[in-house]
Amino acid sequence: MENTSNAPDHYISKLSEIPDGRVVAVVTVDVRNAGATRLMEMGFGPGVAVKVIKSAPFGDPIEVRLRGYNLALRRSEADAVTVEAAR
């Protein structure tokens, strides 16, 4: 697990706000989100590296890669994932 403390060259954001092509590390998954359990079962968890690949033609859903496979999720689900990204 990598250190999730908010180092100065890193910032905390929602996964839904990360631009395409970036690789970020998951900090937490908000369990209040309806999709939270499924997201965690699909492998989202503290320290997991997630790459945002692209968004669909109308801006939603988005495609990400984690744990060596690709997953599509809506931005409303991606909102539940807090991530740490390098500036």
Place this chain on the structure above:
Amino acid sequence: MSDGGAAGTKRLTVALAGNPNAGKTTLFNALSGLRQKVANYPGVTVERKTGNWTAGGASVELVDLPGLYSLDASSIDEQIARDVLRGERPEVPQPDVVVAVVDATNLERNLYLVTQLIETRRPIVIALTMIDEFERLQHEVSVEKLKNMLGCTVVQVNARDGRGLVDLGEAVAKAAGSTPVIPQTLLDEGETGSNDIFRRYRYISGVVQEAVKHNDEKAHWVSDRIDRILTHKFFGLVILIAILLLVFQAIFSWATLPMDLLDGGFASLGDAVRAAMPEGILADLVVDGVIAGVGGVLIFLPQILLLFLFISILEDSGYMARAAFLLDKLMSRVGLHGKAFLPLISSFACAIPGIMATRTIEDRRDRFATIMIAPFMSCSARLPVYTLMIAAFFSGQYIFGFLSLGAVIMLAMYALGIFAAIVVAFFLKRTLLKAPPPPFIMEMPPYRMPNLRTVFQNMFERSWIFVKRAGTVILAISIILWALMYFPRQDESVMVTAPTNASSAEDTPIDASGEKLRNSYAGMLGHAIEPVIQPLGFDWKIGVALIASFAAREVLVSTLSIIYNVGSEETEESPTLIAALRDAKTEQGALVWSPLTAVTLMVFFVLAMQCMSTVAVVRRETNSWSWTLFMVGYMTALAYLAAFLTFQGGRALGFD
């Protein structure tokens, strides 16, 4: 129980469990050969597949569980799988051994289910699939380390060339009856604020780090390249539309030849039977009731086979997930899931396969909303009706001198259906099926060459359900309809009331079959509903055809042919039927049909639930008579209302 190698040993029950896309179906096919049984778990539409397998000399009943990501039951499939594993489904004995099918190229996520399986303390054997792809990607795995760390046997298998299948059998036979130990590292709680899911993944990360060497460079190279085009913001949509056009083209034109052959086949079969049987009620029943009725459904089989062939290929290759990805935003605007897109598109061919295809939608409310609107898509059975109406009343007319009016009307009918579907979905998702939008979290599996066997098996299994279900229902309805139009027999002593001479004053000669119909129960029903359909501009004869077409829409054409005494061998392009429609007069001598009547009838056909086979399938898929009746009710009410507005509105505007 007596078959199998080792005499006296108990027949084992072995369940195959694994993530979707892990190669479970291919492995199941390889193990059980062609000796498979497909049924449904009672009360739900989850398929129960079982087969026979001989594992290390032991006779095994192999149960293929639905694909699942987790045992924590969020979809019906997952609930069923969990219940089977716990021995809580009466149809299946609790499995003696669980074979966990694990995709080697997607090890971490696949192992999540395995950790849950290990925690059930049932004997487990891991079948590592996709090994050839794994090696091609230059990944490396130490099976020994995996074995030791997971505490259960791991066997590499290749379902295509049979590699490892014997080893798998031996491992299963050995595992039966054993009591597995849960690895201590899996039970380690870890820091506070953690939960069971994180705990399992932490353990998995440790296992994978020890046992596997990934080559991330190569892993996604091919799929990523393909996706640069196929899920491209612009070209992705263009290609999607092109694929749909190809599917439609296939369904509407390639299927024509076999459909004509089937049609001709049933006609000659009818003639042959008619010639072979003594004239009378039995011959009439067999030819006009059974052969004509069942034939009328079976001629759609080529379209259905083709549609399912395409769906299976698109599913097995991984493209279906891309289509859902591309369109989810559009679909979610009306409250539907991206996965609803394909069932709806399929429904343009026939609502039955479309409704059956909704099984891929996990959320019940999303699925029901999709089922409820699928029949609004103009299916191929409506085409003969549109074609007849347009040929009779709009042929050779052009808008602006070049746009064929017929084509515009045809397009308008398709658009009306789509519009109705959108509006109804919008309202259903805000009322009866109201719920927060379910999560859209969908794996995008790597592209793979479709497995021919899986594709064809899929195609035939689904088509068979259509033949069996729709066939039995349509058979019953055909006989009933035939009887309604056949009885009471033309008997001087039994004079039928009112209808008899109502329109016999017409100058057209009335032949026996027309007279018979007029006096039949169907004719009486036609008269009985005349007051109701009069505001739509329909007379009792159209009423009879409407009643008949509630069994199946295309029946309208043949029924109108009988009613207008032009014989039942007419097709929608038949000049005699068209002339008869144009010339038909009421008792007062006014024309029955006008272009406005034709449009009204088409509008009714776009919206009404007139297909017994669909009703039967909806009942089966929703497992609910209330939803089925609700659908028939609201669609018919909507159809009546829209037809009423069309006709009265049209008259007010001076058409007619």
